[in-house]
Amino acid sequence: MSVIPRKLLLLILVSLVCVLFILMYGAQLQRGDEIIPNTETSTQSPQKQETCPSLRSYPADIETSNVFPTLDLTPSWMSRREFWGNEYEDRYVRRKSMWAHLPLRVIVMPHSHNDPGWLKTVEGYFALSTKSILTNIVNKLTEHKNMTFIWSEASYMFMWWEGADTEARNKLRVLLDSGRLEITTGGWVMTDEANVDFFSMVDQLVEGHEFMRRELGVVPSSSWSVDSFGHGGAFPHLLAKSEINNMVIMRIHYAWKEWLARHQNGDFLWKQSWEKDGNSAPLCHNFPYDIYSIKHSCGPNPQTCLGFDFRHLDGEYNEFTAHYSPINQGNLKERAELLLEQYGRTGSLLPHNVVLVPLGDDFRYSNELEFDQQYSNYIKIMEHINSGKYNAHISFGTLKDYFSEVRSRMNEFPTLTGDFHVYSDIFSEGRPAYWSGYYFTRPYTKLLSRQVSSKLRGVEILYSIAMGMARRSDFDLPLSALVSMYKNLVSARRSLALFQHHDAITGTSKGFVMDDYEQKLDNALEVVNGMEVVLVHYLIQERQQEIILNRPLLHTNRRNKGENWQEETVLHISSAKEHKIVLFNSLAHPVYRAGHLQTNNANLCVYNEEQDLVDSQISPVFNITGKPSLSFQSFNVWFGVELEALSIAVYTVKECTEARKPTKVYCKKCRNSEKYGSFHLKSIPDGAIQLENQIYKLLFDPESRLLNNVTNKVNGVSKQINLDFSSYTSQFYRSGAYLFAVEMINGVPTETKLFSLNNIVETIIVSGPIFSELKVLWQVTGVGGIATFLHTVRLYHDTGPLSEAIHIENQFDFGPSPNFRDTEFFMRFETDVKNGEENLIFTDQAGLGMVRRVNAEQAGLEGNYFPVTESVYIEDDESRLTLLIDHASGVSSRGEGLLEIMVDKRTMNDDARGMGEGVLDSRRTLHRYTLLMEPISPKSEKNSETIPFLSPLALRLSRYLEHPLTSFIGIEKNQKLVNKRGLINSALPCDYDLVNLRTWSPKDASNPSHALLILRRLAPDCSWSSLTVSDCLDPTSVPDIKFSNVSAFFQPTSLTGNHRVSQPYIFKLSPMEISSYNVTFT
């Protein structure tokens, strides 16, 4: 027996403690694991934190916004559609001579690309193909012991799992445990990366990961995102935050493909600009060829590759069956060497000589025979190569295998910052086809998705807190009722998640499939609305002893921001009765907003929760269908609302007994009248129109009635801002759901004004204590019928952040097809902002941060349109023009001072990218924008190293636009409600955002409830003056999050809850940090 010296023993003990600590905090959750709370109370950082630290950017080896404008976008090889040429061939020959020292390693990776909806609905595909594909994977991988496969979409895996018997489920688990079947990404869908907002992108990942972890015991570590049309900068960061450290992308601009190949930079660390180095960035592999089909994946020569697709089914004739040549003893050597040459060429594009060869295509392996055919042919080739003296080794493998092989050969990779929008292919015609069309295809459903996501977030938070409260209550019923509602919540999450698929929110599915998605989103909206009324009512009751499931409240508007006033619930008020309005603020910050409802009574007063009279203004509803007119039966009531962070309050409305300042309503045909008391009608005056509040003075053109000048009174600077609506003419068959291509004459895009002066049918000005606004209505008679455009510009008079912006609404209805055929519509701001000759423009990246976009002249109009989900700005040394939007679209700066945002399209023909239809179903959509002209602060210390970001004011207003107030009526007189209920102990600091508080699947009413809390801190740019968000400039305490009447423990986790992580001070985040916590309500 040996004696361990005392000193060494101590060392071992210390090491053991360290190892245990790391294990505990670095642990990956296993199948069926419950989320175990950290029982220690959170340790708060004692010091205050700066709320507006400027965050510097760190350069990457490859900055996409700098490199892209330098690329040759019309290279000589374009017409042959492949970049491979002599230079590449020479390099390959040199590389091959080195194989003895750097052997070629090839991972052949069977895969099947399954779109959850495109040419068929998700259910249609599942029934006809995907169900058999997954069954075949399970059976054939069990049979062929060295074959592998990857699977990405949790949505389809869930459908299969639900119908699978125990034996099939067990087989699947065995394959997953063995690693031969790898779940890649594991999101609910393979998300689009241009149109998807931050919340929805995260939520579909959490939903997929929860299913994978809970049911299959799988925690993905690699990502396969190969069909989204261009790749955004937010997704890699979300992957890294979920501890997915390896990823593959595919559809990027052909010039990028060539550049990365030329520089052997196809594997890079995709870091964010605020990250010092690539240490926490995912390793990204750009697949070097066009797409993932076998024709394009074995090497640079598609014609050769076609011969290595061994699927050969009776009755199937196409380009690969024409090349069908199965492997036999006679041709084995020659064929294997031919394929090896292709693999070797691919290997020469990367420094490490490891090659990933995807083996599959859309909905492949639906037939058992295909599995056998691909397997038996490839295995012969592999055995031949591996046994020969080729200095090469080929095997089936997964992404994990590829990346571990790469990382074993290399540990230094270049870093890259930025993204790969706009995508362009050349494979169809040998000339550029820019995929910026889908940024604005079908805006109605893009907007609907955002409305559902905002609603869902609010309901998730309400539900989690209500669950916590109900668990502590002495009454059993509410808790079991809440548990029974959980399945509805899951269905809503999944409908929203499904729509983030790269053929759904993009608008690139066939019309009937889009209808199916819309139906699902509508159902989700119904579900979350149904839950919201129950939850809000439960939380605002005096005693939470009962829960009313049968619509205890009514929404004043089911979407908060409806296209249709007929969606409004009109509050009928008789003289004696007082009515309650319940208001819900889902933001974790206090808000100063305008509440709205419609009533039959023009003489109303509104009182807040303290029974104090609040400002209000009343005007007749403007009916724009048919012959436009003001309604004197229903009235819009707007009133000032002040709500605490994450709170519910009860306001009161009753007939007025006090004298109030009347609202002035001007219209073209209004005769002067004061008979309504609460508003006076006046005839519109001639000449220029001016709107003014304490911050802005807006001037409108006397004829067109459109904005043409803005003065910000804070610094007294006037800027020319000419707002205009116009359209481009689509190129036949080259512009459509995916692509954007504009008719040009002598290099100039053809442009047509959307309407003329003659089309103005009404102008209305409303001015009251809450706001002043101008509405202009145009009607245009087209071939199919009447098109109606209602444009509203509004200035608020309160003293909150709303008053520091110009609020624009465009309710556009292009009328029945073929009105405005082959037309793409946009709104343009022509300003004197000097954003430079490069037309510098900053756009958000799926809401994560802002990215700098430099005009690339060669890419033309279509290649300089960028995706935007929340915000865009242009700036000079004096001012910044920020446009906030409520749904995804495309934006561009086509010249100095210009900012264009696409609105909608109607393209009659298909653009030959697979959908097979034009886009004819545009319909009435309400597009909302917030416009800010912000003056530079005298204290600005702005420098070129600071990361670009919205100002604190713009950030706050962006949250306002994203999350409207929700209001409810219909409270019975006998119901006892508290005046207000705060759901969180204190507001979050200005630059923090409560992304979500999302309940994990509750087992039953007797177990504690768990939720995932997602927080993030942003990095607002405080160089811009504002009067109303001064709190954003003061140091604040690190938040100490407590939910009212509920106690909770918090355990830091990776973004989607898959890994426990350590955090020195809970809730203390660095700027731009995203952090998740498992919450246990006790």
Ligand SMILES: [Zn+2]
């Ligand atoms: Zn796809």
